[in-house]
Amino acid sequence: AQTVTQSQPEMSVQEAETVTLSCTYDTSESDYYLFWYKQPPSRQMILVIRQEAYKQQNATENRFSVNFQKAAKSFSLKISDSQLGDAAMYFCAYRSAMEYGNKLVFGAGTILRVKS
Amino acid sequence: NAGVTQTPKFQVLKTGQSMTLQCAQDMNHEYMSWYRQDPGMGLRLIHYSVGAGITDQGEVPNGYNVSRSTTEDFPLRLLSAAPSQTSVYFCASSYSVSSTEAFFGQGTRLTVV
Numbered sequence: 214a215q216t217v218t219q220s221q222p223e224m225s226v227q228e229a230e231t232v233t234l235s236c237t238y239d240t241s242e243s244d245y246y247l248f249w250y251k252q253p254p255s256r257q258m259i260l261v262i263r264q265e266a267y268k269q270q271n272a273t274e275n276r277f278s279v280n281f282q283k284a285a286k287s288f289s290l291k292i293s294d295s296q297l298g299d300a301a302m303y304f305c306a307y308r309s310a311m312e313y314g315n316k317l318v319f320g321a322g323t324i325l326r327v328k329s
Numbered sequence: 330n331a332g333v334t335q336t337p338k339f340q341v342l343k344t345g346q347s348m349t350l351q352c353a354q355d356m357n358h359e360y361m362s363w364y365r366q367d368p369g370m371g372l373r374l375i376h377y378s379v380g381a382g383i384t385d386q387g388e389v390p391n392g393y394n395v396s397r398s399t400t401e402d403f404p405l406r407l408l409s410a411a412p413s414q415t416s417v418y419f420c421a422s423s424y425s426v427s428s429t430e431a432f433f434g435q436g437t438r439l440t441v442v
Contacts, residue, residue, distance in 0.1 A: 217371070219371075222369075246429050248429075255435075257435060257436075258419065258433035304371055313426050314377055314379050314423075314426045315360055315362070315426070315428055315431050316362070316377060316387065317364075317372070317374070317421075317431065321369050321370055321371045322371055
């Protein structure tokens with residue numbers, strides 16, 4: 214079974230600074246998808262960024278980018294120019310490309326605090 | 330377009346009571362699923378459905394039942410609530426079984442006393 218590990222329960226960043234959230238995963242598969250989800254206090258799950266394992270290029274979405282290291286099974290999220298609205302719980306998630314259905318395996322989450 | 334709607338948003342149950350958490354989507358999505366979120370454990374898959382009439386177990390199915398009589402609805406039933414089922418429950422849907430984009434409901438916070 215696949216597992217996802219987020220080793221940072223909490224992180225803090227100063228507004229306008231850059232922060233990196235860590236995620237490692239364990240799988241024997243070669244084809245899969247990785248995601249970062251944001252969960253603000255409203256509880257809504259918001260997709261931040263998606264990475265396809267067969268693509269070597271790191272995904273980017275505006276101020277959000279990932280560092281995908283397939284051999285190391287590492288998938289970190291970098292948030293540049295942090296804003297107060299970035300404060301939330303962030304979840305790393307894995308989806309097998311082999312399984313039938315969009316079954317996500319989540320990490321425990323990292324709480325991100327943004328200081329003004 | 331309402332997306333994925335969960336009701337209720339909050340619920341308190343006594344141990345042993347039963348209840349149904351409702352989930353409805355209006356996007357004609359084929360795939361639906363239920364997760365529970367617990368501190369320090371992230372979200373874990375309870376049950377999922379790949380289409381009307383078809384359901385299967387996820388990682389933590391014990392104590393929960395599901396059915397999928399229509400494409401739109403995917404209710405989660407707690408047969409005899411236990412304090413260990415205190416959690417936040419999320420329903421999610423995807424267009425098809427091969428989709429990677431998941432649409433989540435707003436969650437239901439359930440407390441079992």
